[in-house]
Amino acid sequence: METSLTFDKAFSELEKLVEEIEDENIQLDTLAAKVKIANELIKYCEVNLRIITADIEREKLNS
Amino acid sequence: MPLAQKLSELINEIDATIYNRFANKTFWIRAEITDVKKYKDKRWCFLKFIEKDGNAITSEIKGVFWSNTYHHVENFERETQQIFASGLEITCNVRIRFHKRFGLDLEVMAIDFAYAVGQLEIERKQTLDRLVKETPGLQLLSNGCFSTVNNRLELPTVLQKIALITAPNSDGQRDFKEVIEKNKYGYAFAVKEFLTQVQGDAAAFLIVQQLANIKSANEVFDAVVIVRGGGSDTDFKSFNTFELSNYVATFTIPVLTGIGHDRNTSIVDLVARQHKTPTEVATFIIDKNLSFEQDMMQLKERIFSGVKNLVDTAQKKLAYNIRIIKSSSPKTILNKGFAIIMHDNKILTDPAMIDVNSQVQVILKDEILHSTINKKEPNGNKLDF
DSSP states (O other), X not given: OOTTOOHXXXXXXXXXXXHHHHSTTOOGGXXXXXXXXXXXXXXXXXXXXXXXXXXXXXXXXXX | OOOOOOXXXXXXXXXXXXXXXXXXXXXXXXXXXXXXXXXXXXXXXXXXXXXXXXXXXXXXXXXXXXXXXXXXXXXXXXXXXXXXXXXXXXXXXXXXEEETTTEEEEEEEEXXXXXXXXXXXXXXXXXXXXXXXXXXXXXXXXXXXXEOHHHHSOOOSSOOEEXXXXXXXXXXXXXXXXXXXXXXXXXXXXXXXXXXXXXXXXXXXXXXXXXXXXXXSSSOOSEEEEEOOOTTOOOOGGGGOHHHHHHHHTOSSOEEEEOXXXXXXXXXXXHSEEESSHHHHHXXXXXXXXXXXXXXXXXXXXXXXHHHHHHHHHHHXXXXXXXXXXXXXXXXXXXXXXXXXXXXXXXXXXXXXXXXXXXXEEEOSSOEEEEEOOOOOOOTTOSOO
């Protein structure tokens, strides 16, 4: 997972994954990888909503 | 030796004289008030009325509100949005009272605050006009609201790091923090307090200073929250000053206000993002994070139902293909009574390949018939499939 992830980035990546997964022409053998990434993004947001991490702070300072 | 009378006899006479002249009469006066002492629990207010010539006090008399008229003090504060305190000039209705021990005072029966309200309205209008003229990026919208640099800033999707401007140990501080800390979703917040007085003459300047401190702090804040408690302290003057309103309007971190007034909107409210009370600001922040999480959960649902659709579709396709393959397999065909004819270990598809007297194997479902060809002739569509 990228270190410079933010809530906004995580959300837009999730939206992208949803679009890909809802596209019938998706390669099925990429599905597992996509679901894995989606789960990691969701977990990132869930955790970071409930814990203030130094990462968030650093990332914002850099942006 | 002079003939002395008792003190009480003289005082009784003074009392009677004052009574004869002033009993059941009230008077409207305009005067400056000073030495104001409020006893909120008893609902008394003691003060002095004074009149000055330059700096010299030329007239002075004690004044008092008892509990039956104390609500005039509260009404004054609510209507004029300023504390009933020393230095104000008020117009009020009084009656003269004499007490044999405590002396003469004016008991206040009513305050006329129309004058004070009128003054405040004029000042507010002047401040608004000045903001329109002088504050960069500020526009007056047709609905009477302001669009400012500050309230046009986009709020972060999730609000977590909050700079809180509040008076120490105030109701507003307590209410805001309690809602934030006890949010039932377990969201984490980092609230850093920038304490200052929020009423009184110096408040506007002190709040501007704390905003400047927030701007120059090492941390990055998602939002600034300014709260003040309710109660009867309704001194809004600082929130209607040009200096504070101008500073907030151009401040580069979103400002959320919860300065607790049901009926009126201060100018700072107009140039920032207004919420009525400290509790409402806190609830708004929590709900914003909640709505982010809910949006994310919807995406999660879509991902899982998308995956399920894809797998279901793939399984249906697979089942279809298996049926096709099964129906065309030799075993299925033999079960139906057809036979396979082998010659030289190959399936015979072209009868021209064999002659009469050749050896062939006729493969049936359960047995193989080893046979010799006796005769060949064209089919002639004997069997009509």
